[in-house]
Amino acid sequence: MVLLDPTTLIDIGLIGLSGALICLAVHFIPVGGAPAAMAQATGIGTGTVELAAGSGLVGLITSSYMLHADPSASMALVMASGALGASVMLASTMLAGGFIYAYGVAVPFASAQVKKDPITGQRQDNYVSKGTQGQGIPTICFVSGVVGSGLGGAGGGLIYSVLMHYYSPLISATSAAAVAGVFTMGVFYVNSVIPSYGVGGTIEGVHDPKFRRVVPKDVFTSVVVSMLCGVVAILIAGGMTP
Template sequence: MIDALFGNIIWMALITIGGVLISWSVHFVPVGGAPAAMAQATGIGTGTVQLAAGAGLTGLVSAGFMMNVTDNLPLILASGAVGAMIMIAVTMIVGTLVYVYGVGVVPSSAKVKVDPITKYRQDLYVSQGTEGHGLPTVSFVSGVIGGGLGGIGGSLVYYSLIEVGMSVGLERAGITNAVTGNPLVAVAAIFAIGIFFVNAVIPSYNIGGTIEGFHDPKFKKWPKAVVSSLIATILCAIVAVVAIAQLGGI
């Protein structure tokens, strides 16, 4: 057990970096929560965890797909990042279509007077009694950045867990019988999902409901969540590495 920990210290460091990236990435995603579902706050109308998980798990799938053909880490990370960015971008485009043509509101931010990217005035278009609505350009760009970081973090965790398993002699690709599958891939994937959820919930408590993106004043709180995630992920990495190292013995 101790040998497994010291032998895989580099992978544990990478898992921790991945967890920290996921935690940071959540702050970029424009989350509106329940108010946004009623077009009363800027952002996508669901919770942080659902959005981060949706994008991050897509990134995990696309990273895993890339691992079919190569074990080149930058390529796998890029694949994970692009998968998550596509997922979050599609979510935001469809959300914007619904807000603009369905609800009938102008995408506008209540946190800044002018959009930092397009320089368009925002405050004139915010409906009374709301905290903005829809997804202005800056939130969209921020969301895509968040998706990319989350995808990199998730695929880094997954890749590291697979490498830990391979260091104890398990196969990365192996038999794919219809129902039994590959134990290493399954355990690494579910651990990556577990670490992803832990690191998506911690920053969502830091944000406290809604955030518009990197221009939101709440974004400055990210160091707190990142420090918390760092400590929590180190614990998770120890647990995950030991469990996967034990897989080699069965």
């Protein structure tokens, strides 16, 4: 059985690990959902899936470019370039969103979940408007978001490089990249929706009390589901052998 080979088992484990990274990423990103779009909650005003997948797919592009430019690039390098791409994407999203919150909606950036910002140490509760859950993207949320998207991009790069290792000897380089990329995208979507159900739509980032409560069970689910996807991915390679 090809699946019981130690290298294959390690690769399935790596795909499970990258699922866990993507799942963790979703918890780090300050997702505000519809309330944040109306500046009534802290975070970026769109859904978990959109943010995680948006930054993750940019990470996928940068990591695949790395692998294309240097096919012998080490896995760490591919993951790092994925992390960089995803972080730049989310940081620019948050920066542009921050400009709109500050100069368009005119709200002070404040988190309702903590009394003092853990990074800057500034008071938060004074600035939270009555009846809201905070507004804008405070420093801790911004930093947490950059770290989170980095994890997601690294996870995407990891799956991609594992799959390319399986598919590129079987079909042409372009086709292998297409198949591996599409599969990574599928795993990405599954793993960004699962934790978004866990957090129930909105989370502020690493300082949110929700973070500690939901991370273990979400990560467990993602690891199991991603490993299942890993088994499927390796069997696909078996189907493509001429």
